[in-house]
Amino acid sequence: MPIIRPHDAELFTAHGSTFASYVSQTRGARELCAWRLTVPAGQTGVAHRPSNEEVLLVLEGSLSVSLNGLVEEAGVGDVIVIPSNSEVKIDGGETDSTAWVTTTSGLQATTADGAVLSPPWAR
Template identity: 60%
Template structure:
């Protein structure tokens, strides 16, 4: 189906954030994954290395994005292009934030200890 309503998004919770999956192989897509990321105020993210390139668009609020040690504040309308295998950490600003994330199927997140997570919102 080419149209997805907010009420039909599949919700997932991890590391204190909420992921609402709209587009993924499990939902009929063969080449893309996309979800809305909701991060509560002041939450400090978990550093990880995504195995696929990601595009992160801030919808509202403020995010502090650290990418391979380079930190930047992003606000509504700002975008981060996250290269595959780069170290990424996303922290929320004082009011929290919402972002739209797009990537390709097969995404995994490699944590600092070497463990891998296959995010269910991208499967």
């Protein structure tokens, strides 16, 4: 059974947040990608439209989630389901926050200015 330890996660930073990649095609997975997202307290996220569904489980702290203009707070244990092609923005709460994120391989994100990003942690 393959076990990926925290010190084996591949680290990326983007838009002020940290992405610790555990599962991806580059790490042997065929269909899924998963990472631990760390969002600093008060961090303002970047609005984007993901090409694939994403599921976030809040592990620590809280996140302010804007989904198609509706804003809600998500705390420890809450799960956020982000449908593909919906507009999402995730902001940090009062303290540093973490979430476990799962999606399918090949996720891309389109920002408001039309830029298409292919995050390396989702390949």
